Amino acid sequence: MSLAPVPLVEIHRGPILESLHTGHAVICDGTGQIVESWGDPRAVVLPRSSSKMLQALPLVASGAARAFGLSTERLALSCASHEGAPLHVAAVNAWLADLGLGDDDLICGPQVTRDKALKLDMIRHDQSPCRVHNNCSGKHTGFLTLNKHLGADANYVDPSHPVQTACKELFEAVTDETSPGFGIDGCSAPNFATTMHGMARAMAFFATAHGREDAVSKGAAELVQAMMKHPDLVAGDGRSCTLLMQAAKEPFAVKMGAEGFFVGILPKRGFGIALKITDGGLRAADSAMAALLVRIGALDAANPVVQQFLNPPVRNWDGLVTGEIRPVAGLTGPLA
Template identity: 40%
Template sequence: MPLAAVRRGEILESVHRGRLVVADAAGEVLRFAGDPDGYVCLRSAAKPIQALPTVFTGAAGAYALTGEELAVTCASHGGEPRHVAAVRSILKKAGLSERHLRCGGHPPLHAPSARDLFRSGGEPSAVHDNCSGKHAGMLLACVHNGWDVGSYRSPDHPLQRLVLRTVARCCGAKPEEVRIGVDGCGVPVFALPLRGLAAGFARLATGNGLPEDLAEAAARVRAAMRAHPFMVAGTGRLDTEVMRAADLISKGGAEGVLAVGSPEGWGLAVKVSDGAGRAAGPAAAAALAEMGVKLPRTGALSPGITNRSGEVVGALEILF
């Protein structure tokens, strides 16, 4: 269904279709727009759940991960210096180096950090990849559990089988119901009903409906994300701004996916059908307002359309 329209002055320029679901930790749908049962590829919205095995297997405790380090394992970070330092620290604690990361690499998403890197004569490496924190956390879990670190991305690896079971359990699905592909960083990526992602974030935000080991791990992960929102995304980024503005956990993913969890016991999930990330945040903000959570409509949550001179020339209008 139509979620948002882009208007440039009086001109209707674009319409973004998609789906939105609010569900509680029992899996009950509280609010929806579009099909709540259609499958969605979770992409990086799954990262806080993918980080749970690093905690409940004992790796995070055994290697004394700090709150910032645990938060960056949940991140799609901007490659800013604090992000890179945290990833390198995790690898050092594991007795590994950047060469063990198999996430690929790209320049920092944070443009000033990318400029500083190039001006200093540096080159982008795997540690600058927005998924490097997730991969570092996975490698730490492998070292702690005695699993092979060279094949950690394989769907048949013990860690990835454990991650699959964890995602399924958190999102109220059976492992065989979860569809599996390959994410941009090379690890398995999961697809399941959108309502499952919303319910999963309700459980992640409260621990409700989870077995004791997962509930305890969820408590550590959400505490790290809430205490260190910068580490989950970075300067001017949506997840960081949401968590700084409200008592929520927030994690976006590529192709217009966003999930939010509230300590009040509900989760919200958005999928923009055409993959336009610009519509996901404002759509979520509108739904959150209906749930009693008011977010500032500035920065990454601003509905304004600007030109290259910074002048507001249009707006993104919510349609549901």
Template identity: 45%
Template structure:
């Protein structure tokens, strides 16, 4: 593995230092024998001490992790005692970390969870989105029904926020728990700072209206390593919470995503050895308990399939994913078919990761 990273100053709008080399190509899209698209980006692999074990590209640029940091956003839910007070089990914790597909297994659990804390879908501040799950879309059409906030991929995370708000006595209405100054979001910010060893930047506002704080890719990989090996740097309730959340994600891959999602496929393929999570605009992270490492990927152009291919390639290099497995072939070597089903091309890892 090569180590190619910079040490420049950062802000949310930071770019490469003038004259610095471009990030390496992490994934390629081929159509026939012609290279159609290249996805450049960076990868950081860190241990719980915050040391870079391997790196490709500019891993100290600040980025927005988006949904890739949901397990960090869920830390205060668990270490505050709110999860136990609400009677939550591993399924709920996995859903709090999820970008789910809006299938019945997701919406039913969210609805029951909300009812358990005396709320309903109207309390969710995530907005409404159509479900990714094809069966749920078909069922809604058959019923002549519209999607609700329950179908939003972030409804589990928001239900976790609401559970924490109620536990803290901060439930003064739906908008409050999304306010960056609220006890809920200040708890999230403090958790981000502790697990990353960085001062979170921002916030910016995510697609689900929650605050999203900027970290370097190295900081994100460090955070994931501390979920992989909590006892190395975290203590007390926070260490226990990180361990519980990582285990819940690994145990319930269908709850953290959906059948065809890359995070679900890669987590399933590891048989509990890893927990992976994607984020919007080309972000992807992995928690590797067996190795005590964390991985963070960011594709410069925001291409999600490029990020998935890069993550699969890194996991294969680390010996955690078989290159002959269906999950690897569906992500790192994904076929491209046209509307007639004709095989037209394929995705593959870029030269830097081969």
């Protein structure tokens, strides 16, 4: 019997509860057991870009990353949903050049940069968006690197392609579930489904990977370390993933996905977190993830950076504070 999603984040206008975001959340330990959960741990979900670490796992576990001498910066980019800022574009272009490839080899589609200064500069110079500006271009360059290592054909996003079958194999291994199917993501790659428990279990696998010596675990640990070392490459200026990692009381990695998905990897505690806001609201995902990290003790609720995601004010066009976004009572902890 499935359980309903539960209230996780409230939107208040003055004293009135105006809107309510519901969702599911699971915290797992290193054994894959549930520490705490809200809503339905068995709910089937598409983790969207929160699964990028899983999609990058064959890149390192196969030996491709080592064979191509990938730096920690490039490993972080392989897990990134970046802003398409000059920092990200230059790094991905250099990686492509080292592979002897270019923008046209990416199958992620062009996307307008989210960096305001670069966007205006491109408009002034009548420049069109490129595929390298796509937030998934780092992941796709990782796919291309693995593809070169495997010697397979150019259509690396085809679900039957060796790159994607390798992704599915490791996705199912670390979630410890058979995926019931997939959807095609915004970047044209398959996005495999799992349960909330499966995704939290996978994040706990990553969180405890540094304590194991098999190739998959060592690859997972390398990806986590790269994300924690380069939070600016994982997302970008002003983004919750980057700012929450920079505000951490202890090293952790977080990764947002589209439609209100968010995951956390906490190596010090061996915990994995999976969060889904059922209406896809990113403002609620930010608040609920910040709350869960406060609950666990990895973030300080009083930190101003944390506050801007945990409990941000709602302002009108005149700058007047008219309300607030806040997690439901009790969500910030302490951990049960």
